[in-house]
Amino acid sequence: MEALQNFFEWLGGYVWGLPLLILLGGTAIYLTLRLAFLQVTMLPMALKQAFSPPKAHHHDHEGDISHFSALMTALSATIGTGNIAGVATAIVSGGPGAVFWMWITAFFGMATKYGEAVLAVKYRVTNEKGEMSGGPMYYIERGLNMKWMAVLFAVFGVLASFGIGSSVQANSVAQAIQTSFDINPWITGVALTILTGIVVLGGIQSISKASSYIVPFMAIVYVAGGLAIICLHFDKVGPAISLICRSAFGLDAMVGATIGMAVRYGVARGVFSNESGMGSAPIAAAAAKTDHPSRQALVSMTGTFLDTIVVCSITGIVLVIGGLYQTSSESGAALTTHTFNDLLPGPGGWLVTFGLIFFAYSTILGWCYYGEKCASYLGGERIVPIYRIIYVVSVLLGAGVNLGLVWAASDVFNGLMAVPNLIALLLMSNVIVAETKDFIMKRRSGELP
Template sequence: MEGFMEQVMKVNEFVNNLVWGWPFLLLIFGTGIFLTAFTGFISFRKFGYIIRQTFFKIFSKDQVGEGEITAFQAVSTALAATVGTGNIAGVGTAIAIGGPGAVFWMWIAALFGMTTKYGEVVLSIKYREKTEDGRFVGGPMYYLTRGANMKWLAIVFAVFGTLATFGIGNMVQSNSVADSLNATFGINPLITGIVLAILVALVILGGIQSIGKVTEIIVPFMAAIYIIGGVSIILLNITLVPEAFGVIFHDAFTGSAATGGFVGSSIMLSVRYGVARGVFTNEAGLGSAPIAHAAATTDHPVRQGLWGVFEVFADTLVLCTITALVIVMTGAYDTGLDGAPLTTAAFEEGLAYGGYVVTFGLIFFAFSTLLGWSYYGERCMEFLFGPKSIIVYRLVYLPLIVVGSVGGLRAVWALADTLNGLMALPNLIGLLILSPVIVTLTKEYFGKGGIYEKEEKQK
């Protein structure tokens, strides 16, 4: 059995290098550039309007159209899954391997990823379906089937999506929480796992409406705590900000020299890890977030698509940037640490109780990810086997939270990153095939006589 697992891991390592290698990164990055240009740079030209329609309407109850949950509850559920350990550990890994310059390429990936996520959400609303019991379901499975007429590819996505939830959205997250609580407060990982499983069960048994109500409270709260902690460090070291940006921009085009505990990095590594970790944290192009957005109450696909732009902006250009600046400003990347320990060391260096900020950030980020990805898995499972299969999915998903907390099934964790990337392939194909639909709906909304023009006249 041990020999078999070694072979499986070798195959996985080979596939993982292909999935997260240059061909994939160029595909996902290229798709973002293509959609941005094809839509007339909509995420840039209308950015002010997008922020007014999203950030400034977070607590608005004035919803128009059909759906199960509010637009903000939908984006909260998506952000709950997106804003996770990637914002803490992922950024740390990108800088530790790719150097400070990786942050620049993370920003570039996010700028074009905003339109990728916009397109995903637009299509998820356009091709969503209403079930017999009144639920709204959508995502890549549905726009690949109904829009691109490629049901076989939709099935491929759903299979990868279902399997990925058990690793990246489940055991990896519960283990992060258990490790943090054990290291900081000495709490037994098994107890952490059981409590987490119970809390997740109480939320997900109520479906998307229950998940939406919880995440719309958790997401702003956890983001606020982390932002306050990070911004405090930045303000306390405000004179180092110009230097930090200088290092980031310089290393993005020259590579990083080896200093202290840092082994140095080439430009190619900087680009690769910046783009890869950027995609990993905001999930633009992976096809996961549109599954949550499909349940939103909205009167037009583009209106909900604006929340997709906001989602990437908030995740990468705000939260990840704060993490990156703290790491670079404090010089922690020079310690030889990697991932979450690197981010923790940076926060502890910059703030007396900075380590607690990261610990609580990991706890809330990971818990919210458990909620968001459970919903993704349910929808993928339902698409494959029907509504009754959701019960089976939950009976597997909840116990695995406990298994992950004590460090079990680590082989599945290794597969999770690969499966996560494989989800993107059918989704990107669907986005490219249906790009004319995205453009048509964008023109319908922003064009002459569209919703945008009417709203501007009413000001």
């Protein structure tokens, strides 16, 4: 296991090297400029669209689920261990400055998430079951006529689903429950496996319904707890934010991490958390009922804002205020749990534990949908039941696997998954811009509400 972990860490160093960071950042900045900072100018409308109840005429639009359900399915897969354990590992490895680079990644990544969703809805297809199928594999094939690159994305997507989707989540939950309740990880694995199997067998309707209940409830509870800590220690918030900004550029002598480490871990964990550029979220966006690709794309864009700018920021600021990352040998969820418990004795630790359980479980559900869509692209609908069985088993196995190995492998597959998707976004940026202009013009003329 140690040799395999070392291999994935070595490979991850290359995958997440300068070329991918440039590709991720360059694509996000390029789309931001071409879309005239749409993530700022149209964010209010996007948030209103995301949380407004569906209107009666929306039921006539093509798609399987509502805007809100599509957003919750995407958020179920993004708001997970990355928001709790991922932020902690980023700070431990890259210093407080990693939080700053997570913010930068999220801000520009909103344009990337928007672009992905535009293409996903525009090039989606109806599968053998009459359901919508879409995502990078479809827009790469249908928009660029590059079947080989679409296949590569789908293969990496399936592999990534077993890492970021099932194993990482199950492992983090098992470790958190063992720390809090001294329950054997394998027992937790069995329970998660059963609960996962019950929901995923129902497909997107079942997954989106479960996500629509779990994600809003737990996100509100977790954010409220984090804000309570920030309010109780408000005098430390300013210094904490100052430290984050200074260490992001190597201006704090007390922080051992270099600028390079802050950037690498901030970007890697930021992408792990909000998945902008990876090509996963547009798979859920493609299932939404919508009258225009850009409308659902705006809703999808809010996912990055809520995930990183809101939830990850709260975790990061609380961790920097607590300062345990400097003295403790802990990392991941355990560090976040103990920090919350120190700053909010009593409910703090429980809040993180239960937040991690619910966030991770919803992520397991969301990524099963992503993975099965990639699998069905490769082998047709007949392969979906087989994929679901393997996925559910991977939840059980992930609960007892070494955490370092799981994280290292996940980083590699996440990076490999992003490459073909980012290339497609750059090559199809004209389509994204054209669809955006069309949406704005139709709204101005009254053709669209």
